[in-house]
Amino acid sequence: MIEDFKGFLAVYVENWSDWGPQIYEAVWVTIQLTIASFSLALVLGLLLALGKLSRIGFLRGFCTAYIEVARGIPALAILFLLYFGLVPLGIVFDAFTAGAIGLGMSAAGYIAEVFRAGIQAIHKGQREAALAVGMTPLMTFRYIILPQAIRIILPPMLNMAIILLKDTSICSLISTDELMLRAKDLAMMSFLPMHLFLLAGAIYFCLSWPLSLITRRVETMMQRGRRQTFGG
Amino acid sequence: MMEVGLAGPLLQVEDIHKSFGELEVLKGVDMTLDRGHKTAIVGPSGCGKSTMLRCINYMERPTSGHIHLDGELFGETRSGDRYTPMNEKELARQRAHVGMVFQGFYLWPHLNARDNVAIGPMKVRGLGKAEANELAEAMLEKVHMSHKIDEFPERLSGGQQQRVAIARALAQQPKLMLFDEPTSALDPELIGEVLNVILELAEEGRSMVLVTHEIRFAREVADHVIFLHDGVIVEEGPPKQVIDKPQHERLRAFLRQIVEH
Numbered sequence: 001m002i003e004d005f006k007g008f009l010a011v012y013v014e015n016w017s018d019w020g021p022q023i024y025e026a027v028w029v030t031i032q033l034t035i036a037s038f039s040l041a042l043v044l045g046l047l048l049a050l051g052k053l054s055r056i057g058f059l060r061g062f063c064t065a066y067i068e069v070a071r072g073i074p075a076l077a078i079l080f081l082l083y084f085g086l087v088p089l090g091i092v093f094d095a096f097t098a099g100a101i102g103l104g105m106s107a108a109g110y111i112a113e114v115f116r117a118g119i120q121a122i123h124k125g126q127r128e129a130a131l132a133v134g135m136t137p138l139m140t141f142r143y144i145i146l147p148q149a150i151r152i153i154l155p156p157m158l159n160m161a162i163i164l165l166k167d168t169s170i171c172s173l174i175s176t177d178e179l180m181l182r183a184k185d186l187a188m189m190s191f192l193p194m195h196l197f198l199l200a201g202a203i204y205f206c207l208s209w210p211l212s213l214i215t216r217r218v219e220t221m222m223q224r225g226r227r228q229t230f231g232g
Numbered sequence: 233m234m235e236v237g238l239a240g241p242l243l244q245v246e247d248i249h250k251s252f253g254e255l256e257v258l259k260g261v262d263m264t265l266d267r268g269h270k271t272a273i274v275g276p277s278g279c280g281k282s283t284m285l286r287c288i289n290y291m292e293r294p295t296s297g298h299i300h301l302d303g304e305l306f307g308e309t310r311s312g313d314r315y316t317p318m319n320e321k322e323l324a325r326q327r328a329h330v331g332m333v334f335q336g337f338y339l340w341p342h343l344n345a346r347d348n349v350a351i352g353p354m355k356v357r358g359l360g361k362a363e364a365n366e367l368a369e370a371m372l373e374k375v376h377m378s379h380k381i382d383e384f385p386e387r388l389s390g391g392q393q394q395r396v397a398i399a400r401a402l403a404q405q406p407k408l409m410l411f412d413e414p415t416s417a418l419d420p421e422l423i424g425e426v427l428n429v430i431l432e433l434a435e436e437g438r439s440m441v442l443v444t445h446e447i448r449f450a451r452e453v454a455d456h457v458i459f460l461h462d463g464v465i466v467e468e469g470p471p472k473q474v475i476d477k478p479q480h481e482r483l484r485a486f487l488r489q490i491v492e493h
Contacts, residue, residue, distance in 0.1 A: 125338035130340075131324070132291065132401075139324075
């Protein structure tokens with residue numbers, strides 16, 4: 001049994017000079033893809049949330065519809081649409097760009113709802129007090145509402161980041177050269193699928209675990225009181 | 233500073249109506265406030281007194297009627313006979329001249345007492361941090377809260393929070409102070425400290441409009457009392473007249489009820 005396990009590990013050692021650099025490169029793409037799509041989703045999500053809370057009917061309708069549709073379509077469908085579907089129109093994205101935009105557009109629907117819930121959780125008196133001292137609605141949002149909303153939003157937002165990190169793996173289906181695709185290619189070339197998919201799984205875990213720890217840490221800080229959260 | 237209106241009254245409320253959907257809360261109210269004067273608005277719950285106060289700084293936009301502050305049309309611009317609502321930026325500039333104290337305090341929980349007071353002057357009037365902090369310290373001293381200057385709202389009692397909220401409004405260096413039932417959310421033993429601060433401000437000669445349930449306090453602090461009932465002013469005058477010699481039966485009934493409490 002122990003011998004089997006040693007033998008299993010030996011395969012990694014044996015192949016590492018070949019796999020190592022490739023895996024390393026692919027992990028870096030996965031990280032970049034996560035950062036790019038999450039950044040897009042944050043910006044887009046915030047705008048959508050503000051639109052959904054807006055008093056302008058047309059804007060509210062559009063943003064509400066976007067959020068519903070984005071949450072109702074599989075991210076993969078959006079990826080295929082961006083990568084293959086737009087080609088006849090002469091719009092061609094490379095696999096990384098299509099992946100980042102597609103995942104970002106999809107996640108924005110969820111992130112918008114996180115923002116909206118956080119913003120709506122702030123009592124309307126908070127806003128009125130800010131308007132009363134002469135702040136414009138924009139100042140009110142920036143200095144009064146958002147800082148409070150972020151405290152509420154942060155844990156679910158980190159959760160979204162974890163989900164997105166793992167969801168980058170579906171970009172392998174549009175040939176974005178990230179961790180999952182590279183693991184699959186190496187598995188097929190080496191006929192060692194168990195080794196490579198275990199390795200890929202372990203790497204995803206190692207990337208998301210720290211995010212989970214941070215999320216838990218942030219949640220405890222929130223419960224302890226506001227002052228410790230951002231050093232007041 | 234605008235010198236325009238110095239001759240006229242500080243505040244003019246002209247035939248304000250306010251409806252929420254079908255419900256008409258204010259059915260045409262007028263009031264005039266001279267500089268340094270204090271008006272108390274009293275009346276039963278739901279009579280529209282808070283709405284009337286909130287219309288003064290356009291926290292609620294009146295359905296019709298006009299407000300003038302210091303001779304300047306408030307919340308609207310006028311060309312000929314046409315009135316157009318102001319944009320939010322212009323409105324903010326005007327609101328900065330009116331301090332407001334809410335029943336629910338509404339201190340900003342992510343800021344300590346000093347920053348709650350200082351952030352307005354910094355962002356609205358563009359004061360530097362040092363200058364704004366100095367102002368905040370002076371205002372907090374006025375409301376006897378210097379000892380809690382670094383505390384966050386959650387660590388303050390209701391009375392202390394309300395005093396910081398008053399300091400925050402004072403830091404605007406407002407022409408007019410509005411108090412919307414400032415003690416209604418407080419435990420009985422904390423009411424006194426807030427009323428004392430308001431009384432001190434009144435004695436400084438500040439102009440204020442006050443919505444309150446505290447009839448005895450209204451008599452002490454105000455020089456004019458308005459009794460509002462069902463969205464109309466039923467009776468008004470100096471407190472000695474309105475509170476001590478009420479003419480209308482509805483006002484008498486209201487005062488009896490308050491005393492029995």
